[in-house]
Amino acid sequence: EKTALWGGRFASGPSPELVELSRSTHFDWRLAPYDLAGSRAHAFVLQAAGLLSREDCTALIAGIDALAADVESGAFVAQPDDEDVHTALERGLLERLGPDLGGRLRAGRSRNDQIATLFKMYLRDHGRRISALVTALVEAIAAQAETHMGVAMPGRTHLQHAQPVLLSHHLLAHAWPLVRDLERLVDWDRRVAADSPYGAGALAGSSLGLDPEKVAADLGFTGSTPNSIDGTAARDFVAEFAFVTAQIGVDLSRLAEEIIIWNTKEFDFVTLDDGYSTGSSIMPQKKNPDIAELARGKSGRLIGNLTGLLATLKGLPLAYNRDLQEDKEPVFDSIDTLEVLLPAFTGMIATLRFNTQRMQALAPQGFALATDIAEWLVRQGVPFRDAHELSGACVQVCEQRGIELWDLTDEDFAAISPALTPGVREVLTVEGSLSSRDSRGGTALVRVVEQLAELRSRLP
Ligand code: ARG
Numbered sequence: 001e002k003t004a005l006w007g008g009r010f011a012s013g014p015s016p017e018l019v020e021l022s023r024s025t026h027f028d029w030r031l032a033p034y035d036l037a038g039s040r041a042h043a044f045v046l047q048a049a050g051l052l053s054r055e056d057c058t059a060l061i062a063g064i065d066a067l068a069a070d071v072e073s074g075a076f077v078a079q080p081d082d083e084d085v086h087t088a089l090e091r092g093l094l095e096r097l098g099p100d101l102g103g104r105l106r107a108g109r110s111r112n113d114q115i116a117t118l119f120k121m122y123l124r125d126h127g128r129r130i131s132a133l134v135t136a137l138v139e140a141i142a143a144q145a146e147t148h149m150g151v152a153m154p155g156r157t158h159l160q161h162a163q164p165v166l167l168s169h170h171l172l173a174h175a176w177p178l179v180r181d182l183e184r185l186v187d188w189d190r191r192v193a194a195d196s197p198y199g200a201g202a203l204a205g206s207s208l209g210l211d212p213e214k215v216a217a218d219l220g221f222t223g224s225t226p227n228s229i230d231g232t233a234a235r236d237f238v239a240e241f242a243f244v245t246a247q248i249g250v251d252l253s254r255l256a257e258e259i260i261i262w263n264t265k266e267f268d269f270v271t272l273d274d275g276y277s278t279g280s281s282i283m284p285q286k287k288n289p290d291i292a293e294l295a296r297g298k299s300g301r302l303i304g305n306l307t308g309l310l311a312t313l314k315g316l317p318l319a320y321n322r323d324l325q326e327d328k329e330p331v332f333d334s335i336d337t338l339e340v341l342l343p344a345f346t347g348m349i350a351t352l353r354f355n356t357q358r359m360q361a362l363a364p365q366g367f368a369l370a371t372d373i374a375e376w377l378v379r380q381g382v383p384f385r386d387a388h389e390l391s392g393a394c395v396q397v398c399e400q401r402g403i404e405l406w407d408l409t410d411e412d413f414a415a416i417s418p419a420l421t422p423g424v425r426e427v428l429t430v431e432g433s434l435s436s437r438d439s440r441g442g443t444a445l446v447r448v449v450e451q452l453a454e455l456r457s458r459l460p
Contacts, residue, residue, distance in 0.1 A: 005087055005111070025078035027329050028085040034118040035089050036068045038198060041218035042109055042210075045199075049209040051108075056101060063097040084325075086111045108208040109201065112232040112320040116197035119328065121219060123241050124192060126335045127185050133342035134178050134185075134248060135459055140350040141175040144168075145452055150445060152430045153269070153359040154368060161366030164430045165443040167359060172451055174258075177251040179458050184244045186460055192237050196221035200228035203319035233319040235309075238327050242306040245334040249299035252345055256292035259352070263289045269359055273351035276344070291348045298337050305330035363430045367395045369405050372427040372436065373420075382419050390417045 004014065014022070040061055047057040067089065070076035082088035094102035145168035155165035196219060199205070199212025205228040212224035225231030262269035272289055280286035309330045316323055370391045377387035393416050398405055406428040413420035426432050438444035441451070 004083060005090060005106070019081065019083075022083050023080070024084045024325055024328075025082050025088055027332060029078055029088075030332070031085050031115075031118045031122055032071045032089060033068065034121040035085055035114060036064055036071070037121070037219060038109075038114055038117055038215075039064050039089070039093075039105060041198070041215045043105060044218065045210045045214050046104070046107060046208075048211060048214065049108075051208060052104060056104065059097065059101055060093075060105060063093055063102065066096055067092045084111070086114055108206040108210045109198070110203075110232075112202050113197045113200040113228075115324075116200070116232050116234075117219065120192050120196070120221075120237060123237070123331070123335075124189055124220070126339075127189055127241065130245070130248070130335070130338055130342070131182055131185050131460065133339065133346070134182055137342060137346040137349065138175050138178050138182070138455070138459060140346045141171050141178075142452060142455060144349065144352065144354075145171045145175070145448075148354060148356065149449065149452075151354070151356045151360060152363040152434060154362050154365065155443070161362075161368045163368050163371055163437075163443075164363040164433050166434060166445065166448050167354065167356070168452065169443040169448045172448070172455060174251070174255045175455055177254075178248070179455060181244060181248050181251060182460055183458075184247070188237070188240055188244060193221050194223045195231065195237075196224045197228075197231035198224070200225055200231040203229050203232050229319045233316070233321075233324075235313050235324060235327050238331055239306065239309055239313060242302075242309050242331050242334055245331070245338055246299070246302040246306040248338060249295075249302035249334075252295040252341070253299035255349075256289075256295040256345075259292040259348070260289050260296070263292075269355055271353040271355065272348065273353070276348040276351055291344050295341055295345055298341055302334050302337060305334045360430070364406075364433070365404065367398065367405055369428055369430075369433055370395050372433045373405065373424060375436070376424050376427045377419055380419060380423075390420065393417075394420070 007013070043052065043057050043060045043064070046052040047054065052060070067076060070092070071089075076092050078085070078088040079091070082091060090102075090106065093105065096102065148167045148171075151167040152164050153167045153170060154161045155163045155170065196212065196216035198215040198219065199210055216222070216224040259270060259272075261267055263272060272287065274287075276291055278288045278290040280288065309327060312323055312326045373391040373394060374384065374387040377390060378384050382390070394405055394408060394413070397412060397416065398408065401407075406425070410422045413422070413424060427436060435444050438447055440447065
C-alpha cells in the first residue's frame with residue numbers, strides 16, 4: 001500500500017534512504033491543526049465550485065473533525081512512511097472515509113500552497129503568544145521603574161561613569177526596544193494576514209474555479225495572494241519573523257549583560273531572588289545569574305536561526321524548491337526558545353532587588369558632574385569651548401588631590417577661573433544635575449514620569 005502522494009508515474013517506491021532523508025513529520029507535526037483547518041476551508045470552496053456535493057462535503061468535514069480529534073488526543077500519529085504532515089493527514093482521511101470520498105479533497109490544492117499558508121497561520125498564532133510574553137516583560141520593567149522613581153544611579157558610556165541618571169530612566173531604556181519589537185510583530189502580522197497562499201496550487205493557480213478569497217477569510221486572513229508563484233515560493237515572512245525573534249533575543253541579552261555585571265561583588269547594584277538564581281555544585285556560597293546568562297547565550301542561537309534561514313533562501317529559483325522544507329526548524333526553535341525564556345526572564349526582572357543606596361552614592365562619582373559645570377558656565381554666558389576647558393581643569397585639580405568636584409573650595413574654583421563663582425555649587429549635586437536635564441526624553445524626574453505613561457500607552 002503506497003502512502004506517498006505521488007505514486008502514479010513511479011514503477012517502484014522510494015528507497016529507504018530517501019524516505020529517511022525526506023521525512024519531516026518529526027518537526028512539522030505541530031502544523032497538523034492548521035492543515036486540518038485548511039482542509040475544512042478547502043472542502044467548502046470545492047462544494048461552492050460544484051465539485052463536491054453537499055452530502056459529500058458534510059461527510060468530508062465530519063471525517064476531518066474526527067481526524068482532528070484523534071490528532072489532538074494522540075490516537076492518530078505519523079507513521080515512518082509518511083513523508084510529511086500533509087501526507088500523514090491525507091492517509092488519516094483516506095483511512096476514515098475510504099478512497100472515493102477521502103481522495104476528493106486534494107483537487108485544486110498542492111502541498112506547496114498548503115505549507116505556505118499553514119506556516120503563516122502557525123507563525124501568526126505564536127507571534128501573538130510571544131507578544132503577550134514580551135508585553136508582560138515590558139510591564140515588569142515598567143513596574144520596577146515606577147517603584148524606584150527618583151533613585152539616581154551612575155549613567156555610563158564606554159562603561160565609564162558619564163552623568164548621573166535616574167534608575168527608572170535606565171530601566172525604561174531597556175523597555176523601549178521591546179515596545180518596538182511588539183510594534184514590529186503587529187506590523188508583520190498585518191502584512192502576513194493580507195496574503196493567504198491557499199489556492200495558488202503548486203505555483204500557477206487553479207483551473208477549478210475555487211475562491212482563494214473565501215479560503216483566506218475562513219482561515220483568518222484579510223486577503224489572498226495576488227501572485228501564485230510568489231505565494232508558494234517566498235519565505236520573507238519567515239525571515240522577518242525570525243529577525244524579530246532574534247532582535248528580541250538581542251534586546252534581552254543587552255539587559256541580561258547589565259544584570260550580570262550589576263550582580264557582581266564589585267558593582268553590588270542588585271540582588272537576585274533565590275527563585276530566579278542558581279547555586280554551584282562545588283562552591284556553597286555561589287548564587288549565579290543563570291537566567292541572564294541563558295538569555296545572553298540563547299540570543300546567539302536566535303541570531304543563528306535567522307542567518308541560517310537567510311542562507312537557505314538565498315539564490316533559490318522560483319517557484320517551490322524542496323530546500324524550503326528547511327525553513328521550519330530554525331524558526332520553530334526560535335519560538336520554542338523565546339516561549340521558555342521570556343517567562344523566566346520576566347520573573348527575574350519582577351523579583352530583582354536594587355541596592356539603591358549604593359547606586360545613589362556612586363551616581364556623582366568619577367567626576368560625573370563635570371558636564372554640569374560646563375553647562376552651568378554656558379548658562380552664565382561662557383562659550384562652551386572655554387567652559388569645557390575650565391570644567392576639565394577642575395577635574396584635573398581633583399584628580400591630583402584625590403578629591404571629588406564638590407570638595408573644591410570657593411577659592412579653588414576662583415583660582416581656576418573667575419567665572420566659576422560659588423553659584424556653580426547648585427549643579428554640583430545629583431538632584432541639581434538630574435532636574436536640569438528636563439528636555440523631552442531627558443532624565444529629569446518630571447520627564448521620566450511622563451515617559452513611563454507614554455510607554456504604557458504604547459503597549460498593544
Ligand atoms: N514538506 C514540504 C515542506 O515543508 C511541503 C511541500 C512539499 N512539496 C513538494 N512538492 N514536495 O516544504
